[in-house]
Amino acid sequence: xxxxxxxxxxxxxxxxxxxxxxxxxxxxxxxxxxxxxxxxxxxxxxxxxxxxxxxxxxxxxxxxxxxxxxxxxxxxxxxxxxxxxxxxxxxxxxxxxxxxxxxxxxxxxxxxxxxxxxxxxxxxxxxxxxxxxxxxxxxxxxxxxxxxxxxxxxxxxxxxxxxxxxxxxxxxxxxxxxxxxxxxxxxxxxxxxxxxxxxxxxxxxxxxxxxxxxxxxxxxxxxxxxxxxxxxxxxxxxxxxxxxxxxxxxxxxxxxxxxxxxxxxxxxxxxxxxxxxxxxxxxxxxxxxxxxxxxxxxxxxxxxxxxxxxxxxxxxxxxxxxxxxxxxxxxxxxxxxxxxxxxxxxxxxxxxxxxxxxxxxxxxxxxxxxxxxxxxxxxxxxxxxxxxxxxxxxxxxxxxxxxxxxxxxxxxxxxxxxxxxxxxxxxxxxxxxxxxxxxxxxxxxxxxxxxxxxxxxxxxxxxxxxxxxxxxxxxxxxxxxxxxxxxxxxxxxxxxxxxxxxxxxxxxxxxxxxxxxxxxxxxxxxxxxxxxxxxxxxxxxxxxxxxxxxxxxxxxxxxxxxxxxxxxxxxxxxxxxxxxxxxxxxxxxxxxxxxxxxx
Amino acid sequence: xxxxxxxxxxxxxxxxxxxxxxxxxxxxxxxxxxxxxxxxxxxxxxxxxxxxxxxxxxxxxxxxxxxxxxxxxxxxxxxxxxxxxxxxxxxxxxxxxxxxxxxxxxxxxxxxxxxxxxxxxxxxxxxxxxxxxxxxxxxxxxxxxxxxxxxxxxxxxxxxxxxxxxxxxxxxxxxxxxxxxxxxxxxxxxxxxxxxxxxxxxxxxxxxxxxxxxxxxxxxxxxxxxxxxxxxxxxxxxxxxxxxxxxxxxxxxxxxxxxxxxxxxxxxxxxxxxxxxxxxxxxxxxxxxxxxxxxxxxxxxxxxxxxxxxxxxxxxxxxxxxxxxxxxxxxxxxxxxxxxxxxxxxxxxxxxxxxxxxxxxxxxxxxxxxxxxxxxxxxxxxxx
Ligand SMILES: Nc1nc2c(ncn2[C@@H]2O[C@H](COP(=O)(O)OP(=O)(O)OP(=O)(O)O)[C@@H](O)[C@H]2O)c(=O)[nH]1
Ligand SMILES: C[S@@+](CC[C@H](N)C(=O)[O-])C[C@H]1O[C@@H](n2cnc3c(N)ncnc32)[C@H](O)[C@@H]1O
Ligand code: SF4
Ligand SMILES: [Mg+2]
Numbered sequence: 001x002x003x004x005x006x007x008x009x010x011x012x013x014x015x016x017x018x019x020x021x022x023x024x025x026x027x028x029x030x031x032x033x034x035x036x037x038x039x040x041x042x043x044x045x046x047x048x049x050x051x052x053x054x055x056x057x058x059x060x061x062x063x064x065x066x067x068x069x070x071x072x073x074x075x076x077x078x079x080x081x082x083x084x085x086x087x088x089x090x091x092x093x094x095x096x097x098x099x100x101x102x103x104x105x106x107x108x109x110x111x112x113x114x115x116x117x118x119x120x121x122x123x124x125x126x127x128x129x130x131x132x133x134x135x136x137x138x139x140x141x142x143x144x145x146x147x148x149x150x151x152x153x154x155x156x157x158x159x160x161x162x163x164x165x166x167x168x169x170x171x172x173x174x175x176x177x178x179x180x181x182x183x184x185x186x187x188x189x190x191x192x193x194x195x196x197x198x199x200x201x202x203x204x205x206x207x208x209x210x211x212x213x214x215x216x217x218x219x220x221x222x223x224x225x226x227x228x229x230x231x232x233x234x235x236x237x238x239x240x241x242x243x244x245x246x247x248x249x250x251x252x253x254x255x256x257x258x259x260x261x262x263x264x265x266x267x268x269x270x271x272x273x274x275x276x277x278x279x280x281x282x283x284x285x286x287x288x289x290x291x292x293x294x295x296x297x298x299x300x301x302x303x304x305x306x307x308x309x310x311x312x313x314x315x316x317x318x319x320x321x322x323x324x325x326x327x328x329x330x331x332x333x334x335x336x337x338x339x340x341x342x343x344x345x346x347x348x349x350x351x352x353x354x355x356x357x358x359x360x361x362x363x364x365x366x367x368x369x370x371x372x373x374x375x376x377x378x379x380x381x382x383x384x385x386x387x388x389x390x391x392x393x394x395x396x397x398x399x400x401x402x403x404x405x406x407x408x409x410x411x412x413x414x415x416x417x418x419x420x421x422x423x424x425x426x427x428x429x430x431x432x433x434x435x436x437x438x439x440x441x442x443x444x445x446x447x448x449x450x451x452x453x454x455x456x457x458x459x460x461x462x463x464x465x466x467x468x469x470x471x472x473x474x475x476x477x478x479x480x481x482x483x484x485x486x487x488x489x490x491x492x493x494x495x496x497x498x499x500x501x502x503x504x505x506x507x508x509x510x511x512x513x514x515x516x517x518x519x520x521x522x523x524x525x526x527x528x529x530x531x532x533x534x535x536x537x538x539x540x541x542x543x544x545x546x547x548x549x550x551x552x553x554x555x556x557x558x559x560x561x562x563x564x565x566x567x568x569x570x571x572x573x574x575x576x577x578x579x580x581x582x583x584x585x586x587x588x589x590x591x592x593x594x595x596x597x598x599x
Numbered sequence: 600x601x602x603x604x605x606x607x608x609x610x611x612x613x614x615x616x617x618x619x620x621x622x623x624x625x626x627x628x629x630x631x632x633x634x635x636x637x638x639x640x641x642x643x644x645x646x647x648x649x650x651x652x653x654x655x656x657x658x659x660x661x662x663x664x665x666x667x668x669x670x671x672x673x674x675x676x677x678x679x680x681x682x683x684x685x686x687x688x689x690x691x692x693x694x695x696x697x698x699x700x701x702x703x704x705x706x707x708x709x710x711x712x713x714x715x716x717x718x719x720x721x722x723x724x725x726x727x728x729x730x731x732x733x734x735x736x737x738x739x740x741x742x743x744x745x746x747x748x749x750x751x752x753x754x755x756x757x758x759x760x761x762x763x764x765x766x767x768x769x770x771x772x773x774x775x776x777x778x779x780x781x782x783x784x785x786x787x788x789x790x791x792x793x794x795x796x797x798x799x800x801x802x803x804x805x806x807x808x809x810x811x812x813x814x815x816x817x818x819x820x821x822x823x824x825x826x827x828x829x830x831x832x833x834x835x836x837x838x839x840x841x842x843x844x845x846x847x848x849x850x851x852x853x854x855x856x857x858x859x860x861x862x863x864x865x866x867x868x869x870x871x872x873x874x875x876x877x878x879x880x881x882x883x884x885x886x887x888x889x890x891x892x893x894x895x896x897x898x899x900x901x902x903x904x905x906x907x908x909x910x911x912x913x914x915x916x917x918x919x920x921x922x923x924x925x926x927x928x929x930x931x932x933x934x935x936x937x938x939x940x941x942x943x944x945x946x947x948x949x950x951x952x953x954x955x956x957x958x959x960x961x962x963x964x965x966x967x968x969x970x971x972x973x974x975x976x977x978x979x980x981x982x983x
Contacts, residue, residue, distance in 0.1 A: 550822055556860075557859050559867070571982050
């Protein structure tokens with residue numbers, strides 16, 4: 001146990017890819033926390049998907065021991081956070097567990113959308129902020145210009161920002177000193193009743209549920225009986241420890257310290273992040289304010305390509321939810337796709353990550369339906385229905401109006417692309433809230449419908465700005481608009497999995513694009529197939545897939561019978577990969593392509 | 600069940616696996632060999648025939664077919680030996696059909712009379728094209744003049760003859776095909792097999808095609824037009840299709856091939872030859888080694904079969920439907936039922952609605968229109 005004055009707790013925050021995890025590597029390495037031979041790049045990004053995509057998804061905590069220039073020994077608890085907007089929730093709760101933030105800004109890029117978002121959150125959490133200008137080893141680095149920009153755009157003092165190369169290690173000693181000198185020590189009472197924050201929890205195959213805690217007051221020891229104030233559950237503590245970054249047992253955790261406990265908790269769902277942990281007896285009187293829960297905002301259906309794999313999918317989803325409480329699932333049945341799950345995600349990247357993990361770690365081929373948001377259907381009788389799936393759209397005659405979720409989007413973009421960005425936002429039914437300049441960069445704030453964003457906004461933004469824009473958003477309430485459900489009819493049969501909600505003015509364009517795509521994806525049949533997009537009973541787009549003209553084997557004699565029969569038997573198996581709609585067979589692959597959100 | 604094959608008849612197929620050269624489109628089991636010891640082959644064929652004769656005594660042979668490869672390269676004496684051997688071991692039908700496949704080169708034409716003397720009563724000649732340039736591109740050793748001469752000789756020597764043509768060739772236009780087919784039809788033939796050029800994977804054409812180096816093949820639409828044109832021209836020349844690619848005067852239909860499409864029993868002799876044989880209550884699918892050397896050695900040792908697999912009801916039904924739907928006479932539904940097979944009525948009704956099949960009490964018949972998409976129809980009926 002360490003006295004409060006010798007503890008510093010901080011998070012490392014930045015826009016995506018500005019070098020948080022690499023900076024964490026250097027801090028870990030230069031303090032000898034991990035032996036040189038065990039070092040690897042982005043050491044804390046341990047999930048396959050993190051390593052593969054080179055991004056952080058889950059926040060990670062490490063305890064570092066550091067002897068400062070004043071000759072004293074300090075304990076530093078760092079939390080490396082993800083940069084992507086989908087995982088902003090990880091950042092905000094990490095910040096609640098610490099007193100300061102290292103704000104990393106890539107000195108070749110400057111302030112980006114998440115830089116801003118992170119600063120606002122850090123200020124909100126009353127953090128001391130130390131700006132770190134990273135990647136000064138690169139020729140394009142302009143630390144002075146970026147420091148100025150930080151002052152202009154964010155309004156915090158950047159005169160003593162530290163110039164660093166997380167790659168080469170330049171400036172790392174200065175960062176360590178600044179942590180000790182500029183960030184505040186935590187406060188807390190060793191003798192007060194135990195009060196600890198449940199920061200995060202996850203499932204470990206060997207240890208069961210592991211809980212990340214930050215002790216505020218009092219002392220947590222192995223064997224203590226603890227109470228979760230929110231859920232009121234009581235557990236005996238099996239183990240406590242800290243991360244270096246591997247799990248290392250300690251005998252106790254005192255005020256200001258960050259570590260973990262295990263307590264034979266069965267499911268992650270039994271732990272509420274933000275909850276207050278205290279002792280069963282002589283507990284603290286008042287709980288911590290807690291965190292606002294994370295809310296899934298994007299929904300889609302996940303169906304196994306091979307319907308026989310439904311049970312496998314169910315198991316896989318159950319296992320994944322053990323570890324990721326931020327995605328929600330419920331059973332769904334589709335006439336088109338059979339049994340599957342409707343899942344809610346924090347954003348599109350989160351959706352992709354989960355889908356990838358299901359496919360890769362559990363070996364299940366999936367069909368993903370078009371992403372949708374939660375619509376509020378206001379019925380004439382005053383009832384409000386939360387609709388996660390356009391297939392559940394109630395009878396229109398009972399609907400008074402439909403409201404959709406809006407977001408407040410902040411986009412930073414070089415001047416030259418501003419026109420394109422404004423056009424894109426306008427085109428997506430955006431309402432401009434603000435437009436300011438910081439040097440040659442513009443900052444635009446728009447109120448946009450989330451449904452226009454989940455479709456392909458991010459990809460479009462990247463392409464119109466050649467990758468130079470950055471984007472961040474927050475949910476911003478609901479508003480009514482003229483929304484309709486667009487159905488796709490194949491050979492006059494509606495295909496439920498292809499239904500989407502669209503704005504009336506955009507329905508025709510969307511409908512046209514969809515039917516044209518389907519025409520290319522559905523194989524020819526023995527008859528011609530109309531493919532239509534419809535709103536209510538009205539057809540808004542139509543294509544006709546012509547009938548197959550010729551499909552016949554020229555020669556088939558005695559010697560061919562065996563081979564042809566076996567070919568037919570093989571086609572029987574291939575047929576599993578088809579879905580039947582009335583008389584039309586649509587290959588699974590057509591759904592996957594039709595519903596792909598990026599083209 | 601035990602006698603179902605009788606509705607199709609009983610035949611013997613003899614495979615001669617050698618050719619003078621290998622055509623680039625051909626995936627038949629044919630090889631170019633320097634020297635062939637025809638006596639050794641005679642002994643092997645005879646040994647195999649005797650083996651089967653012990654298994655199927657008393658069956659009346661409806662048809663004998665010498666196929667290949669190029670069986671017209673066989674010594675007429677060898678043909679004679681084999682026909683005699685068959686006649687010795689089985690009763691021959693009074694109207695037995697004995698066909699020999701022939702290539703239209705002069706060496707072979709010279710032997711036609713000897714083949715007739717040996718007992719052959721029908722020839723099937725691979726004309727392929729009536730256009731010298733295309734014949735060359737198809738790797739053929741004969742010219743148009745030789746082809747026309749072959750037709751003349753064949754008809755002079757044999758009462759029944761048939762000719763093969765291949766269309767949908769590289770750079771062939773619809774009008775060129777129309778002219779060529781009309782020229783053939785003007786000869787007043789009795790039987791014509793007209794095949795769309797199929798690019799088979801394990802051939803020279805297949806490999807070129809794979810490498811995008813076989814230009815000028817027709818689009819699916821043009822191929823469909825060519826097929827349609829073939830149907831129309833043959834029909835008006837009084838040579839209606841009795842099968843997907845086969846056209847004949849009603850009396851001139853090839854009995855041997857009908858036997859395959861009607862799921863009769865047949866013995867296959869020679870490398871790669873397949874057989875279907877119903878013994879006691881079981882129908883077997885029999886195949887043999889493809890390699891001429893191995894086959895010859897195994898046959899000489901007493902049994903050239905590579906495998907003999909009993910077919911279950913599902914297999915038999917699949918084959919019966921798949922083969923039977925190719926015929927204009929239609930699929931015999933009574934036999935299908937006796938075999939333990941059934942069609943899904945709803946699917947049949949859909950196909951009837953689409954005008955692709957017609958259905959009577961006793962038969963399901965693919966319409967001329969439906970024949971163009973026969974594989975889809977077969978899949979629809981057999982795969983659920
Ligand atoms: N040249 C140079 N490259 C750096 C430096 N720091 C980080 N990088 C590179 O920048 C990329 C992103 O680095 P990360 O450390 O993964 O960035 P991050 O901020 O953790 O990214 P997220 O977790 O996805 O938000 C990697 O390719 C790093 O190698 C630096 O100082 N110099
Ligand atoms: C066993 S083959 C050959 C008979 C004889 N050797 C000949 O070439 O004339 C029977 C017929 O099948 C046809 N044929 C072979 N390969 C073909 C292909 N790839 N596509 C279309 N028809 C083919 C030819 O018309 C050929 O005459
Ligand atoms: S088409 Fe006839 S001649 Fe040519 S290789 Fe095939 S079997 Fe031999
Ligand atoms: Mg990272």
